Amino acid sequence: MQKINKENPISRGRRAALPLLVLALLFCAPACGRAQEAAAVLSKGSGLYFETFLAFQKSLGRPIASFDLSKEKPKFAPDLKAVAAFGSMAAAFDYPGQAKVIYLLAPGYAPKRAGGRFTGISALPEPGQAVAAYKGLQPALKRLAVFFKTPSGGTYPAELAAAAKPLGVQILPIGLDGPLEFPGKLRDLGGKADAFWLLPEPALINKTSLQVLAEFACSNKIPFYAPSGGLSELGAAASFAPTFTEAGIAAAAALDAALAGKPLPETIYVPHSELTINRTFSAKCGLPPPGEAR
Amino acid sequence: MKIRAKLLLFLVPLLLLSGVVINYLTGRAVCNTLHGETAAAAAAGARRLLEAAAVDFSAPREDKLLPFLYSLVGDLNASNACFADKDGNILAHTDVARKGKKIPEAHAAKFLSAAGGYEIPVHGEAGLMRVYVPVNAPKSESPEELALLGAGTEAKRLGTLVIYIQLRGLIETERYIARKTTTILAAVYSAILLAAFFISGAALRPIRRLIAGTERIRLGDYETMIPVASRDEFGDLARSFNSMTRTLSGTIVSKNYLDAILDNMLDVLVVVGLDGRIQKGNRAALAALGGGSALEGRMITDFLPGEEEGSGRARVQSDGEVRDHEAVMITGAGARVPVLISASRITDPDGKITGTVVSIRDITSIKKYEAELARSNEDLQRFAFVASHDLQEPLKTISNYVQMLEAKYRSVMGPESEKHVDFITGAVGRMRSLIRGLLDYSKINSSLHLEEVDSREALDYVLGVLGDSISSSGAVIERGDLPVLRADRCHIESLLQNLISNAIKFRNGAAPRIRVSAEKGKSGWIFEVRDNGAGIENAYSAKLFKLFGRLHGKGVEGAGIGLASCKKIVEHYGGKIWFESEPGKGSSFFFSIPGQPG
Numbered sequence: 001m002q003k004i005n006k007e008n009p010i011s012r013g014r015r016a017a018l019p020l021l022v023l024a025l026l027f028c029a030p031a032c033g034r035a036q037e038a039a040a041v042l043s044k045g046s047g048l049y050f051e052t053f054l055a056f057q058k059s060l061g062r063p064i065a066s067f068d069l070s071k072e073k074p075k076f077a078p079d080l081k082a083v084a085a086f087g088s089m090a091a092a093f094d095y096p097g098q099a100k101v102i103y104l105l106a107p108g109y110a111p112k113r114a115g116g117r118f119t120g121i122s123a124l125p126e127p128g129q130a131v132a133a134y135k136g137l138q139p140a141l142k143r144l145a146v147f148f149k150t151p152s153g154g155t156y157p158a159e160l161a162a163a164a165k166p167l168g169v170q171i172l173p174i175g176l177d178g179p180l181e182f183p184g185k186l187r188d189l190g191g192k193a194d195a196f197w198l199l200p201e202p203a204l205i206n207k208t209s210l211q212v213l214a215e216f217a218c219s220n221k222i223p224f225y226a227p228s229g230g231l232s233e234l235g236a237a238a239s240f241a242p243t244f245t246e247a248g249i250a251a252a253a254a255l256d257a258a259l260a261g262k263p264l265p266e267t268i269y270v271p272h273s274e275l276t277i278n279r280t281f282s283a284k285c286g287l288p289p290p291g292e293a294r
Numbered sequence: 295m296k297i298r299a300k301l302l303l304f305l306v307p308l309l310l311l312s313g314v315v316i317n318y319l320t321g322r323a324v325c326n327t328l329h330g331e332t333a334a335a336a337a338a339g340a341r342r343l344l345e346a347a348a349v350d351f352s353a354p355r356e357d358k359l360l361p362f363l364y365s366l367v368g369d370l371n372a373s374n375a376c377f378a379d380k381d382g383n384i385l386a387h388t389d390v391a392r393k394g395k396k397i398p399e400a401h402a403a404k405f406l407s408a409a410g411g412y413e414i415p416v417h418g419e420a421g422l423m424r425v426y427v428p429v430n431a432p433k434s435e436s437p438e439e440l441a442l443l444g445a446g447t448e449a450k451r452l453g454t455l456v457i458y459i460q461l462r463g464l465i466e467t468e469r470y471i472a473r474k475t476t477t478i479l480a481a482v483y484s485a486i487l488l489a490a491f492f493i494s495g496a497a498l499r500p501i502r503r504l505i506a507g508t509e510r511i512r513l514g515d516y517e518t519m520i521p522v523a524s525r526d527e528f529g530d531l532a533r534s535f536n537s538m539t540r541t542l543s544g545t546i547v548s549k550n551y552l553d554a555i556l557d558n559m560l561d562v563l564v565v566v567g568l569d570g571r572i573q574k575g576n577r578a579a580l581a582a583l584g585g586g587s588a589l590e591g592r593m594i595t596d597f598l599p600g601e602e603e604g605s606g607r608a609r610v611q612s613d614g615e616v617r618d619h620e621a622v623m624i625t626g627a628g629a630r631v632p633v634l635i636s637a638s639r640i641t642d643p644d645g646k647i648t649g650t651v652v653s654i655r656d657i658t659s660i661k662k663y664e665a666e667l668a669r670s671n672e673d674l675q676r677f678a679f680v681a682s683h684d685l686q687e688p689l690k691t692i693s694n695y696v697q698m699l700e701a702k703y704r705s706v707m708g709p710e711s712e713k714h715v716d717f718i719t720g721a722v723g724r725m726r727s728l729i730r731g732l733l734d735y736s737k738i739n740s741s742l743h744l745e746e747v748d749s750r751e752a753l754d755y756v757l758g759v760l761g762d763s764i765s766s767s768g769a770v771i772e773r774g775d776l777p778v779l780r781a782d783r784c785h786i787e788s789l790l791q792n793l794i795s796n797a798i799k800f801r802n803g804a805a806p807r808i809r810v811s812a813e814k815g816k817s818g819w820i821f822e823v824r825d826n827g828a829g830i831e832n833a834y835s836a837k838l839f840k841l842f843g844r845l846h847g848k849g850v851e852g853a854g855i856g857l858a859s860c861k862k863i864v865e866h867y868g869g870k871i872w873f874e875s876e877p878g879k880g881s882s883f884f885f886s887i888p889g890q891p892g
Binding site for chain 1: 356357360361364367374388389390391392393
């Protein structure tokens with residue numbers, strides 16, 4: 001598995017574990033001063049949420065009140081202005097009405113109430129970068145099928161199609177209600193696509209669906225691009241997705257902007273995503289070796 | 295090429311061939327075993343998963359079957375898997391694109407087999423093994439149904455699981471085993487070749503010793519012996535070699551000995567091949583015939599020109615040998631010398647004639663001495679003849695004048711004077727007899743007048759001459775078979791006369807009884823004159839045939855020339871004369887006349 005752009009955030013987190021342990025103590029320490037204006041809520045105080053939080057905290061550069069939603073119900077200060085929500089559960093929490101919510105690590109989440117209060121750090125790569133990355137891997141790429149969950153696909157397929165057009169790539173958006181539709185959709189796809197990409201939709205991802213996609217790609221010699229680097233290891237030619245570290249950094253920047261009273265868009269794409277290439281899968285399935293990363 | 299190299303050259307192709315065959319057969323066996331085992335393991339794994347799975351194959355749905363199939367693929371490390379109904383329609387496939395397709399009819403036999411099975415359409419790294427696992431409906435018979443129907447009820451077939459297993463792994467395993475087999479075979483064959491190399495070296499050691507021994511013999515070391523270290527054929531060979539060496543050593547020593555003798559011979563000795571060419575000659579031959587060049591290869595007739603058609607060669611061919619054959623030899627310097635040739639055939643151990651060994655003796659000096667001797671004898675004969683002839687005349691004068699004196703003065707001579715005159719007359723008579731005998735003796739060497747002589751007629755003549763003596767002595771003469779000879783009649787008559795007169799003369803009181811006979815012997819006729827006279831002491835045998843050799847006193851007349859004359863005559867013919875006698879019982883005188891026609 002080849003990682004491009006960024007180091008493995010987990011490895012880096014382990015190296016920085018000792019100094020950041022101090023930060024971890026902040027979960028138990030009372031918030032003070034300006035820190036009361038912002039808070040961080042984690043769906044779970046471990047795993048990718050915590051690692052992303054560490055990157056967020058480091059990028060923020062100051063202590064912030066944080067809560068593990070799986071263990072406690074958060075108690076916010078009355079003057080809370082902004083909150084960073086890590087995960088869908090945290091994003092869906094009922095925050096005080098004046099607080100600006102910046103959510104991340106919630107790929108299937110869509111705010112119930114639209115408006116300027118919610119800003120998502122997208123789990124998807126910036127569309128132009130994504131198409132450029134896949135074009136770089138597969139120069140002959142002309143038609144890219146994109147699987148997404150309906151109706152939560154949002155505007156991303158359209159943005160992707162717009163970004164792909166200048167690069168000579170046609171986006172074939174394929175919406176699915178559930179993972180059971182994969183076999184049928186894939187059979188319908190036939191020879192219409194040069195590659196297919198599954199967006200990070202938790203509702204579509206299970207073991208069987210990934211196996212169906214991987215086996216279809218392998219048997220029909222069509223590269224399958226996975227939603228994330230981790231999933232590409234399960235059987236995909238490559239993946240292009242934001243790293244948790246970049247998402248944490250982007251969230252910290254958004255939080256600072258919110259505290260400063262600046263307006264925020266509904267969706268923020270992280271500036272840099274990571275390209276992961278699974279050459280073993282390509283070789284096993286007889287796929288053309290992925291080109292060099294651009 | 296050395297034996298060891300030949301052995302290795304013989305072994306290497308055999309080993310390579312056997313290696314290829316073993317590798318091929320092993321590969322086939324491994325391949326079949328691996329395929330069977332893999333298929334069996336896959337089928338067993340599939341059946342185990344089928345039992346544990348909660349999938350309803352009687353109402354198959356793709357979304358329900360796919361997790362099972364993926365699980366199956368994952369567990370069995372298969373490439374793909376699918377489930378098809380009894381008609382071969384694929385109801386679910388890990389490659390979802392293949393759903394709805396049909397298993398080809400060509401696979402129906404294995405596909406529908408109740409026991410399942412496997413097949414490999416294409417063998418290769420990209421090939422797939424298809425393992426067919428029948429899927430039957432679980433039996434739901436009640437104990438009562440089981441009791442009535444038994445266990446042999448046929449299960450209801452719902453379909454078939456088809457598991458696709460990549461052959462790449464199997465082929466890698468096959469190749470690994472093939473490499474291992476090849477490595478083991480290479481090691482074993484290397485060991486065999488090494489063993490063959492060293493064993494052949496050890497086995498050939500006696501041969502190398504034999505070669506070294508032969509080389510030493512070639513260089514002249516005839517004492518070489520090879521150690522006998524084994525009881526096998528090599529041991530026998532070494533023993534034979536040692537035996538041969540001992541024999542050869544003795545032969546070589548003998549040869550050197552003989553060469554030394556031959557080279558120190560004064561006579562010329564050459565070995566001539568059947569083609570008449572000289573094969574070998576001694577030092578004397580090289581000196582006499584070589585003239586500074588080698589003799590080998592030259593024709594013997596170049597040196598003995600008279601023998602090209604000569605009697606010597608003919609006698610060798612007829613009798614196998616010739617002894618003291620006189621011939622003329624041309625030396626290397628071109629001189630002609632008289633020689634005596636002795637020759638005999640050489641035969642090999644099988645009796646086949648391989649050549650002739652010729653010994654040539656230079657008799658130049660002998661010829662010279664013979665000529666001198668002949669001239670001396672001739673002078674002597676001439677002297678004896680002249681002396682005896684010339685002495686007779688004065689003796690005759692003396693005798694006449696003595697007789698005249700006796701006649702004229704007999705009346706006046708006293709008895710004493712008469713006695714003296716008798717002495718003189720007797721002496722003159724004896725002297726005349728002596729001179730006559732000497733004259734006859736000297737005439738013997740004169741030239742022969744050979745003619746056909748009937749010895750019976752010669753005996754008749756002698757008996758006539760000796761008629762008075764015979765009648766006076768009362769002798770009885772008997773005769774046996776007497777031959778016709780080619781000789782000088784005078785000689786035969788002289789021989790018979792001397793021997794018969796002696797027999798009459800030396801009688802033993804009684805009347806002589808004399809028998810004359812002859813027998814044909816190996817070397818000619820042998821005559822015998824036997825009497826019943828006084829006999830002769832053996833001690834006188836050496837003196838008997840010498841000139842003037844008398845065994846009696848003056849009372850018996852004779853000059854001692856008769857038997858000497860006989861001996862001279864017989865030797866003149868190449869014969870011998872001898873006697874057998876016992877005093878008082880008579881004597882037998884024998885003489886031989888060789889070279890007579892049969």
